[in-house]
Each structure stands twice: as C-alpha cells, then as structure tokens.
Amino acid sequence: MTVHTQHINMTRTPLPILPISLGVLFLGTAITMPFWGQAYWLHEFVNISCFFIFAMMWNLLAGYGGMVSVGQQAFFGLGGYFVLAMGNLAGVSPFIGIPLAAILTAIMALPLSKLAFRLNGGYFAIGTWVIAEVVRLTVANISIVGGGSGTSLTAFRGVDRVFRQHMTYWIALTCVVATVALILLFLRSKQGLALQAIRDSEVAASSQGVDVIRMKLAVYVVAALGCGLAGALYFASNLRISPDAAFSVNWTAFAIFIVMIGGVGRIEGPIIGTFVFWLINHYLSDYGTWYLIGLGGLAIVMSLYMKDGLAGFIHRKTGKDFLSIKRIYRSK
Amino acid sequence: MLETIIQGILLGGLYCIFALGLSLMFGVMRLTNIALGDQIIISGFIAIGMATVLGFNVLWIGLLLLPIAYISGFCFQGWVLNRTLSKDPLPSLVVTFGLSIVIQNTLQMVFGANPRSLDVGSLSTAGVELSPSLTVGVLPLIIFVSAIVCTFGLQWLFAHTAIGRSFRAVSDDREVAELMGLSAKRVFATATGLAFCLIALAGWFQGMRTTVSPSDGPSLLLFAFEAVIIGGMGSFWGTFLGAMVLGVTQQVGFHYDPGWGIWFGHLVFIVVLFIKPNGLFPKTKG
Numbered sequence: 001m002t003v004h005t006q007h008i009n010m011t012r013t014p015l016p017i018l019p020i021s022l023g024v025l026f027l028g029t030a031i032t033m034p035f036w037g038q039a040y041w042l043h044e045f046v047n048i049s050c051f052f053i054f055a056m057m058w059n060l061l062a063g064y065g066g067m068v069s070v071g072q073q074a075f076f077g078l079g080g081y082f083v084l085a086m087g088n089l090a091g092v093s094p095f096i097g098i099p100l101a102a103i104l105t106a107i108m109a110l111p112l113s114k115l116a117f118r119l120n121g122g123y124f125a126i127g128t129w130v131i132a133e134v135v136r137l138t139v140a141n142i143s144i145v146g147g148g149s150g151t152s153l154t155a156f157r158g159v160d161r162v163f164r165q166h167m168t169y170w171i172a173l174t175c176v177v178a179t180v181a182l183i184l185l186f187l188r189s190k191q192g193l194a195l196q197a198i199r200d201s202e203v204a205a206s207s208q209g210v211d212v213i214r215m216k217l218a219v220y221v222v223a224a225l226g227c228g229l230a231g232a233l234y235f236a237s238n239l240r241i242s243p244d245a246a247f248s249v250n251w252t253a254f255a256i257f258i259v260m261i262g263g264v265g266r267i268e269g270p271i272i273g274t275f276v277f278w279l280i281n282h283y284l285s286d287y288g289t290w291y292l293i294g295l296g297g298l299a300i301v302m303s304l305y306m307k308d309g310l311a312g313f314i315h316r317k318t319g320k321d322f323l324s325i326k327r328i329y330r331s332k
Numbered sequence: 333m334l335e336t337i338i339q340g341i342l343l344g345g346l347y348c349i350f351a352l353g354l355s356l357m358f359g360v361m362r363l364t365n366i367a368l369g370d371q372i373i374i375s376g377f378i379a380i381g382m383a384t385v386l387g388f389n390v391l392w393i394g395l396l397l398l399p400i401a402y403i404s405g406f407c408f409q410g411w412v413l414n415r416t417l418s419k420d421p422l423p424s425l426v427v428t429f430g431l432s433i434v435i436q437n438t439l440q441m442v443f444g445a446n447p448r449s450l451d452v453g454s455l456s457t458a459g460v461e462l463s464p465s466l467t468v469g470v471l472p473l474i475i476f477v478s479a480i481v482c483t484f485g486l487q488w489l490f491a492h493t494a495i496g497r498s499f500r501a502v503s504d505d506r507e508v509a510e511l512m513g514l515s516a517k518r519v520f521a522t523a524t525g526l527a528f529c530l531i532a533l534a535g536w537f538q539g540m541r542t543t544v545s546p547s548d549g550p551s552l553l554l555f556a557f558e559a560v561i562i563g564g565m566g567s568f569w570g571t572f573l574g575a576m577v578l579g580v581t582q583q584v585g586f587h588y589d590p591g592w593g594i595w596f597g598h599l600v601f602i603v604v605l606f607i608k609p610n611g612l613f614p615k616t617k618g
Contacts, residue, residue: 070366115606118606125425126366133554133598134599296433299427300431303422
C-alpha cells in the first residue's frame, strides 16, 4: 500500500499595504500634534487610547482566545494602582512607572489565572468578575494607597505641566501603535494560528499538537499586560484614582461595546469600534442613563443581528479584509 | 456566635433562591444569565410599584408576580435568548450583560438611586423565640422554608416528571432529544420561565427582607454564582448547601468586621474553587 502524503501549501496573505501606509500617515500627523493641537485634544486622545488598548485586549481574549471575561477591570485597576504606589511611595517617575506597572500586572495575572482557568464558558466570565471584586475590596482596605476613597498621584509634583502632557501623549501614542503592531504580527505568526485553532476547537487543536493550556495562559497574561498598561496610562493622565473608578465593571462594559460594534475576532474591529464609541461618547454622554441604556441596547442588537460587527459588515459588502491575518490555500 | 450562624443560615436561604435560578438555566441550556441580579432587583421594584400604585396586599403581589415572571421568561427565551445559543458562549453573555446595563439604568431613571423596600407591616418585626436569648425573625424563617421547598420542588421536578425528563434530555444531547420529538426551543423557554419565577420570588423576598436599589444587581449575581460553585454544579441540594456556607461565612465575617464580610465570603469561594473545583458537595446523580 502506498501512502500518499498531500502537501498543503499555505501562505500568509501579504501585509496590507494600504492600511499600513494610512497608518503611517496618521502617525506622522499624530506625533506632531502637541506642537499644533490644543491641550484638551491631547488629554482626550490619551483617554481614548486607554479605551482602545483595553478593547484590543478584550478582543484578543474573547475573539481569538475564546475566553469571555467580565473581569478585565481587575487588571486595569491594578495597573493604575501600581503606577500610583510606585510614584507616591517609592518616588518612581510615572513615565517609567507605566511600563513597569504593566509588567507587574502581568505577573499578578499568573496566580489569578490558576483560579480563573478552573471555570469554563459563561462561568469563567462571572468567575473573573468575582476575582475583580476581590481585588477591588482588597485594595479598598489598604489605607496606604488611600483606602476606599482613593487618592491623588503626587509623583508629578515639580514636573512642568506642558512637558507632562506632551510626554503622556507620546507614551499613549507609542502604546497604541505597539498594541496594534504586536497583535497583528502575533496573530499572523504560527502561535496566532494555534490560538485561533483553539478558539475553533480545543480538542482538534490539541490533537494537532497545540499546547492548549500554555497558549491560553499566554493570552491571558498578555491581555492582563495590555489592560494593566491601559489602566496605568489612564490614571497617570487623570492623576486621581479610587477603587470604585479603577475596578468598575463599566470598563469591561465599554470594551464589550467597542468590540461588538466594531466586530469581534477582527483586528480592525476595535479600531472601528473605538471611533464609533468616541463619537457617541463625545456627543451623547451628557444624556447619562439614556446614553448607557443605548450602549447596552446596541450591544444586544449587534450580537443578535450583526454578530461580526461593522468590520464584518464592510468585509461582506466589499470582500476586503483591511488588516488581514488570514492564510490562504495555494494548490501546487 | 450561635446567633450569627443561625442568621447566616437564614441569609443562605435567600441566596439559595438566587442561586437556583442561575443553576436551572445553566443546567438545562448551558446559558449563563449575567442579568440575574438585575432581574431580581427589577422584580423587587415591580412589587414595590404594585404596592404603591395598586395598593395590593403583599401576598397578592407575590401571587401576581409569578405568572408575569413565567410569561416574560418564556417569551424572553423564545424570542431573544434562543437565537444566541450555540457552542460559543459569547452572544448569550453579551446579550445578558447588555440587558443588565439596560435594567440598571432604566431603574435608575424611573426610581432614582435611593434604596426602597416592600412594606410588610408587622411581619418585618415579628419573631419566634427559640430560647430566652435567641429570637429568630419570622420573615427570614419563611424565606428559608421557601428555599427548602424550591430546592425540593426542583429536584423532584427533574427526577420524577415529564418536564424534568425533557430538561435532562435536551441538556444531555439536544440533537437526539429533538430526534425523539422534543422541541428544544420550547423546553428551553419553559426552563427560563421557571427560572424567572424563582427570580421573581427572590426579588419579592429581597424587597421585603432588606432593600433594593438599582445598582445592587451585580453583587446578587456574584452571590448566586458563588453558592453554585461552592456547592458543586449539577445538584440542587449542593446549591442549597453552598448557599448556606456562603451565608454563614458572610455573617461571621460581618460579625468580626463589617468592612470585610463580603470579602470573607468571596475568600471562601476562592479557597473552595482552588482546593475543590467540583464544589464541596459534588453530585452523585441528581
């Protein structure tokens, strides 16, 4: 009996040139913004960047890793509190503190994953929420970082205000670019393929030699790193932190909204979603409860009628993937 | 100390009713209802609304609430949640999470942020004297007995009735159950209808026993979830015992330091999850 081995030749789609050149154009404009823009633009950009990075991480976790978490605010808050603790207690400049805080948050994710990974599916979601609540209640009882009422970041005293705003802005911009680039490269890599295989079927992926547990852990830790980064950046920019604000489930609610509007499991999803969110937030957030009812309702409608979001809708209409991570068959 | 433990067990009775609603929906269709806590709270508010607007007696409100809850659960599953069911938990989670936000903010808008409670007249202060130094409230006792009745009722329903058999069948293998002539969607809708009855009962009791305020929902969901996991999934008596453990732990925690009571309950959940992921009272067969 002869054994036929079939070679399946899979190639990556070429790196998307048009979106990347648009990105470079955006970047050129953005880098110079402190010299021609207004101060509140910078502040708004930093805030939106935090939402964006956080949403990218939620998308990585839920859309690619298949882990739907409602507790990512645990890492957002921890990032903020690490920057604050290092700045106020040890005198570390928040500019250095932001990346350090992200790394510390990722380290915290290792023991927390031991708990979260004991649960699956929907119960994983609520389990992560409990973990976030435990972290919130614990931090609220630590008086050295302000206890339940929170505290202000004092490490920036003596730093020139304009210099601080410009630096924070450039750090935010760097983080945004790094997040998009790293996630794009990661998902196009072999590991990225393995991750999506796990999402589609854990059993099948593991039978093909993918180390499922290790891969999920890696994604969980990377998502914690990104969420910690977003939190660190947000509170370094806003200079005031409290447990209720830092560990609010609303962070995750906004991330879910952004991802569902933009398109879950697509890189361009959170990019489009953040833009829509920014518009809605900018013009409608004064409506308070109506605004939140609208966001919640829109998330419901999207997941019932347009599961793949605006990015998926555009893809279906135009047949184009703007930031493609797909691999295509090439028969010999 | 004995008093604290008894208070904890009675509190556990309320948590048990929360948890049964969660457990029922997860057991039958692997659906996690993130809006559970908010649905409990809105039931409490509806009861309060009926009492103030219609002037009904508390008991009548409860009796009226149950059929309304059943119908809304049945329709909600049939029209909305059935569309989200698949191997992927994401759509149902997003829908119930979105619903949770919608309910919270709607209540906030209609009733404001103040906590309210359902007036039960002299029942709120009535007590039974167990010993000269120990008196137990009648209302918490009623809630506790209801929890036992609900647990027993669900266990009996699952084990001995045609409805229960259909629940187990679609839960074990939906395709095969459908081949045998069951309409899975209808069975799911019935299960959610029943779960909503438990939720309405829980909201009615919550409104009588303490207060309801629009932002309370998430913590009730977390207590329900902790009770299910501590007890061990798949058995209603396990959930009942898990709720007791949670109630007692929280009361003991509150007894030592009011700031740490809830935290202490979470801690027990985490320890159980870490050491015995299948719960303290894993099922033999329910």
